[in-house]
Amino acid sequence: MRRVLAWMLSGMLVLPLVLLVLLSLARHWTWPALLPAELQVRQWRDLFADANGLGTVVLRSLGMGVGVAVVATTLGFASSRSLARHARKGRLLALLHLPFAVSPVVLGVSLLYAFLRLHLAGHMLGVMLAQLVFAYAYAVILLSGFWNQRARSLEELASSLGAGRRQVWLHVLMPLARPLLGVCLFQTFLISWFDYALVLLIGSGQVSTLTMTLYQYFSSGDIRLAATCALLLLTPPLLALGLNHQLLSATIVTRLEAYDDE
Amino acid sequence: MMSDASSPTLRVDHLGVQLGGQFVLRDVSIVVDAHTTMAVIGASGCGKTTLLRAIAGLVTPERGEVRLGARRVDLLPPNRRGIVYLNQEPLLFPHLDLFENIAFGLRLRRLPERQVRERVAEMLVQLELDGMERRHAHALSGGQRQRAAFGRALVVEPALLLLDEPFSNLDPDTRTSMQDLFKQLAHRRGITALLVTHDLKESMRMGDSFAMMRGGRVHAYADRKAFCADPASGVDREAAFWQAFASGEVQVPRCDVPTGDS
Amino acid sequence: MSRSRLPDPWIILLATMTAGPVLAGLVFMLLYSTGLIGLLAHGFTLRYWHDVLDDRQTWITLAYSLTMGLASLAASLVLALALQAALGARLRRGALRGLLFVPLAVPPLVAALLSVEVLGNAGLLARLAHTLGWIDQPGDFPTLLFTPSGIGIVLTHMTLVTPFLLLLLDRLGRNARVADLMQVARTLGASRWQAWRQVCLPVLMRAGMPVLSVYFIALMGAFEVPLLVGAQYPSMVSVLIQRRFSQFDISTRPEAYVLASLYACLAMGLLLALFAWRGRREVGERAS
Numbered sequence: 001m002r003r004v005l006a007w008m009l010s011g012m013l014v015l016p017l018v019l020l021v022l023l024s025l026a027r028h029w030t031w032p033a034l035l036p037a038e039l040q041v042r043q044w045r046d047l048f049a050d051a052n053g054l055g056t057v058v059l060r061s062l063g064m065g066v067g068v069a070v071v072a073t074t075l076g077f078a079s080s081r082s083l084a085r086h087a088r089k090g091r092l093l094a095l096l097h098l099p100f101a102v103s104p105v106v107l108g109v110s111l112l113y114a115f116l117r118l119h120l121a122g123h124m125l126g127v128m129l130a131q132l133v134f135a136y137a138y139a140v141i142l143l144s145g146f147w148n149q150r151a152r153s154l155e156e157l158a159s160s161l162g163a164g165r166r167q168v169w170l171h172v173l174m175p176l177a178r179p180l181l182g183v184c185l186f187q188t189f190l191i192s193w194f195d196y197a198l199v200l201l202i203g204s205g206q207v208s209t210l211t212m213t214l215y216q217y218f219s220s221g222d223i224r225l226a227a228t229c230a231l232l233l234l235t236p237p238l239l240a241l242g243l244n245h246q247l248l249s250a251t252i253v254t255r256l257e258a259y260d261d262e
Numbered sequence: 263m264m265s266d267a268s269s270p271t272l273r274v275d276h277l278g279v280q281l282g283g284q285f286v287l288r289d290v291s292i293v294v295d296a297h298t299t300m301a302v303i304g305a306s307g308c309g310k311t312t313l314l315r316a317i318a319g320l321v322t323p324e325r326g327e328v329r330l331g332a333r334r335v336d337l338l339p340p341n342r343r344g345i346v347y348l349n350q351e352p353l354l355f356p357h358l359d360l361f362e363n364i365a366f367g368l369r370l371r372r373l374p375e376r377q378v379r380e381r382v383a384e385m386l387v388q389l390e391l392d393g394m395e396r397r398h399a400h401a402l403s404g405g406q407r408q409r410a411a412f413g414r415a416l417v418v419e420p421a422l423l424l425l426d427e428p429f430s431n432l433d434p435d436t437r438t439s440m441q442d443l444f445k446q447l448a449h450r451r452g453i454t455a456l457l458v459t460h461d462l463k464e465s466m467r468m469g470d471s472f473a474m475m476r477g478g479r480v481h482a483y484a485d486r487k488a489f490c491a492d493p494a495s496g497v498d499r500e501a502a503f504w505q506a507f508a509s510g511e512v513q514v515p516r517c518d519v520p521t522g523d524s
Numbered sequence: 525m526s527r528s529r530l531p532d533p534w535i536i537l538l539a540t541m542t543a544g545p546v547l548a549g550l551v552f553m554l555l556y557s558t559g560l561i562g563l564l565a566h567g568f569t570l571r572y573w574h575d576v577l578d579d580r581q582t583w584i585t586l587a588y589s590l591t592m593g594l595a596s597l598a599a600s601l602v603l604a605l606a607l608q609a610a611l612g613a614r615l616r617r618g619a620l621r622g623l624l625f626v627p628l629a630v631p632p633l634v635a636a637l638l639s640v641e642v643l644g645n646a647g648l649l650a651r652l653a654h655t656l657g658w659i660d661q662p663g664d665f666p667t668l669l670f671t672p673s674g675i676g677i678v679l680t681h682m683t684l685v686t687p688f689l690l691l692l693l694d695r696l697g698r699n700a701r702v703a704d705l706m707q708v709a710r711t712l713g714a715s716r717w718q719a720w721r722q723v724c725l726p727v728l729m730r731a732g733m734p735v736l737s738v739y740f741i742a743l744m745g746a747f748e749v750p751l752l753v754g755a756q757y758p759s760m761v762s763v764l765i766q767r768r769f770s771q772f773d774i775s776t777r778p779e780a781y782v783l784a785s786l787y788a789c790l791a792m793g794l795l796l797a798l799f800a801w802r803g804r805r806e807v808g809e810r811a812s
Contacts, residue, residue: 006614009607013623013687016630016638019648023641031646031662032654075537082534092535094799095543097738101795102546102788103745105762109769109784110549113556137542194631197747201766211633218637218752230634237629318711340710341718347711353704357726366722367712418712 017234023227044228054213058232061193061210064128065236068135069189073181076139076188083140084147093144096137107133108201115202122206130198135188142184146177186240193236270331271296272317272422272454277326279309279316286312288478290326292456294422294471299448299455300482301469303462303495308475310458311350314424317456318347330421344421348428352411354399360386360410361395367418385413388447405436409443416447423448423455429464441467462500550788553781564775572778581758582783586790589761592674593744596681597736603682604689609720615690627687632680636752639680643668643753669753676753677760681743696731697724737798741791761787 023029024044026036083092099107108130112121120126151173158172174181196211203212214229272294279287286309294300304310315321317328319340328336335343346367354363364385368378386392389409399407408429415423425444429437445468448455458475459465465472472489473482483489490497556562559569576582607615614620627635642648650665659665669676697703702724709719747762754760759767765787768780 002611002614006611006620009611010620010623013626016683017626019638019641020634032651034648034651034655075541079534079538082532083538086532086535090799090803092538094796095539097795097799098543098546098792100738101741101745101791103742103747103762103791105745105747105766106784106788106791107546107549109765109780110553110788111545113552114548133542133545140538140542190631194633196631196633197762197766201769211631214633214637218640223641226637230637233631233634234629238626241625241629320707320711339715340707341713341715343711345711347707349704349708353701353708355705355709355723355727356700357730366709370713370718414712 017238020227020231020234023223024225024231026224053208054229054232057208057210057213060124060208062236064124064131064209065189065193068128068131068192069185072132072135072139072188072191073143073184076136076143076184077177077181079136080140080143081147083144089144093141096141099134099137104134104195104197105201108198112201112204121202122204124203124207127195127199127203127207127209128192130202131192131195135191138191139184139188142187143177143180146180151176186237190237194233270333270421270454272456273327273329274317275327275329277313277316277328278324279312279321280324281312281321285324285478287316287323290478290480292473292480292482294454294456296331296454297452298470299453299457299468300471300473301465302456302458302473302475302480303465304458304460304475306460309478310460310475311426313475313480314347314426314456314458317422318345318424319343320347345424346415346418346420346422347424348411348415348426350427350430352404352407354402354407354410354414356399359396359398360391360402363399363410364414364417366414371418381417385417389413389443405432405440408432408436408440412440412444412447416451416453419451419453421454423453425455425457427459427461428457430459430461437464438467444468462496466497546788546792550785553785553788557778557781557785559778562778564778572782576779576782576786581764582786584758585761585764585783586787588674588758589744589787592677592750592760593740593746595674596678596685596743596746597740599678600682600685600689601736603686604693605725607686607690608693616694624687624690627684628691630684632684632746632748633752635680635684636749639676639683639749639753640669643676643679645669670755672755672758674750674754677746677750680749680753681746684749685739685743692732692735693728696728700727700731702727734798734802738795741794741798745787745791 022036022039025039025041027038027040029036083089086092111130115121115126115130118126120129154172154176155168158168163171194211195209196215199207199209199212203209210229210233214226214233217223217226217229272292274290274292277287277290278285290313292300292302302310302313312321316323319336319338323336326336327334330344335345354360355366358366361382364382365378368381373381383392386395389412391406391409391413394402394406399410402410408431412428428444429440432440441464447453457465457468459468466486469486471482472486472495473480474489474492474495475481476494483492483495489495490501493499552561556565557572559565559567559571611620615624630638640647644650645662645665645667650659650662653659653665668679705723705727706719709723710716714722744760745762746760747766750760750763751766754763761783765780765784768776768783
């Protein structure tokens with residue numbers, strides 16, 4: 001009985017991917033057929049030839065994601081250290097959650113005017129800045145779990161052995177934090193890569209990312225291309241998953257530790 | 263379902279337990295007379311914990327029988343055996359305060375509220391924890407937690423109490439007072455107990471009968487003298503060391519560090 | 525040696541880059557919606573606030589968002605607890621555990637797309653029912669999407685949230701040593717069910733409450749899923765705000781700002797209440 005349930009669950013977890021692949025390849029797949037009548041790889045070939053401009057879109061989204069990830073993680077790492085040492089750590093932590101509480105739509109709507117005045121609206125940079133609000137907050141929350149007693153002890157130990165500040169960072173803290181920083185880079189990348197609301201509102205329709213394109217294909221009824229975009233969207237995280245699913249599981253651990261200041 | 267009013271004799275016959283394909287317990291047979299405490303001594307990793315867990319029903323043995331008095335308990339689930347297993351660490355329920363922790367077993371037996379209050383209050387006094395009823399586990403010290411876990415086990419008046427190195431986490435003074443407390447309560451309530459430890463002194467202080475565990479087998483001694491006399495138990499070696507130390511005969515080896523003068 | 529009185533620049537950055545934009549945006553929306561600034565501003569007025577607060581749709585939308593958020597989280601939690609109880613060890617090791625991470629790689633947009641293709645009236649499940657002879661027309665299949673009941677929204681959220689909860693519960697359980705605690709309960713006389721209900725469940729819920737509450741607040745403000753699979757009316761609050769805001773006629777902007785401000789205050793209030801309650805509970809437990 002349990003085995004059946006386990007197999008069912010496994011099937012349900014794999015099915016979406018299979019379905020997306022079929023949808024992206026299907027030519028005639030209408031009611032009531034359970035399987036597509038015909039499969040073709042046209043849009044995948046088109047993708048590589050950049051016939052729909054999808055290639056450019058992917059590169060743009062990638063660039064934005066990487067940019068946001070690097071900035072958020074770097075700033076977040078330094079900020080989280082200050083946070084961990086701060087007397088009002090609990091209150092600051094609450095403050096950090098504000099963006100997530102109000103939701104991207106509300107943030108986008110409230111900031112658009114300011115962005116327009118600053119000539120950031122409708123530009124990639126503007127969208128990235130808006131995404132950075134969430135990514136940076138997330139990075140600080142995630143990385144604050146690093147600055148526990150052990151890290152602090154090692155820091156002090158290194159200083160007492162004569163290491164200067166730069167050396168302590170380069171040779172002690174960074175290597176120790178490397179796995180967590182990897183997780184942070186990945187997760188902040190996803191915040192930008194998966195974002196739709198901010199790109200929609202701040203980008204004002206002029207910044208074309210993969211999520212925007214997916215929605216456009218979906219609402220115009222082109223499920224084939226929508227599924228293709230979906231698969232492209234899933235590729236980086238699935239790849240990372242294949243390489244190291246610590247990247248995703250570690251986030252759960254360290255988010256818990258960030259809340260746990262007993 | 264529950265224990266008799268008097269604690270019966272424990273009889274273990276030819277118990278064999280396999281863990282991960284290996285036989286941790288080969289052929290264990292012991293008898294613990296009613297109202298007495300047997301101390302089983304053995305090195306770490308020899309299977310002491312497995313023995314206790316098998317008797318408690320937390321691990322299923324491959325073969326053998328366990329009897330409490332006239333009842334055969336190895337076929338019963340752990341909650342119906344009347345055997346309480348005390349872990350090495352005081353695992354108090356974090357979501358309950360001290361009072362509720364101790365009352366836990368009593369409430370399961372659906373005792374009337376007044377009785378529950380009386381018995382818990384009495385136990386708290388004996389444990390010297392009265393006044394701390396509303397505290398939660400994380401607000402108690404290590405020694406207090408150990409006492410609390412103890413009280414939680416004793417208050418249900420189990421037919422058999424299994425103690426797994428119960429005081430090894432404590433500092434020497436607390437350990438001694440806990441050992442005294444155990445002897446006091448065990449005597450007063452007529453508890454039958456099986457204690458495993460690697461600490462020789464602890465076994466001597468707490469045990470009425472003695473056994474040694476090695477290679478998955480248990481060798482029981484006829485009496486305390488036999489235990490002390492057996493060179494394998496290590497008692498005489500330890501005693502000899504302290505005697506020699508006290509009389510100044512012990513040679514402390516010196517390391518050859520050149521000091522300039524001989 | 526006296527300590528520098530200057531505040532840590534990193535802390536300043538922290539505040540200005542996270543809470544800063546949120547609060548600044550809120551202030552802006554309040555000013556605009558009361559007519560103090562903006563293209564159509566004529567001076568302080570509470571007209572827009574009256575209109576929105578009097579509008580039934582406002583309250584229905586807020587209530588609907590709360591309900592949907594709660595339902596999504598509760599349903600996912602129940603499913604996760606049930607799966608954990610049923611499958612236990614299998615979820616901790618092996619292929620199944622690896623597969624649990626796949627949904628974490630799926631964004632809400634894609635999940636919504638899949639919902640449409642699977643749960644829709646002409647979707648995979650409907651076609652399966654047709655093949656099995658249970659229905660004839662797409663219309664015969666129960667309508668799960670685009671309905672006011674919001675079933676489609678809840679189901680889609682379940683596919684996203686349940687795997688995360690499974691991993692969370694597993695991690696929480698290990699941290700809190702739930703397995704050991706349950707064994708203690710058993711030798712004290714608890715049956716399997718009693719041990720689960722009186723020890724496992726309360727310990728997990730207690731430990732998970734912070735994360736779950738934040739998750740709930742985020743679910744309330746969900747956008748992509750209700751956008752793709754939700755009904756036109758009632759909408760969830762993020763969808764409504766975006767719809768009102770993006771209308772060509774900018775005279776409705778102030779109203780969009782009112783709704784957004786209202787929701788922002790509600791969500792922030794909940795968040796701060798949550799953190800305050802947590803802090804107070806911890807202090808209370810430390811005292812005797």
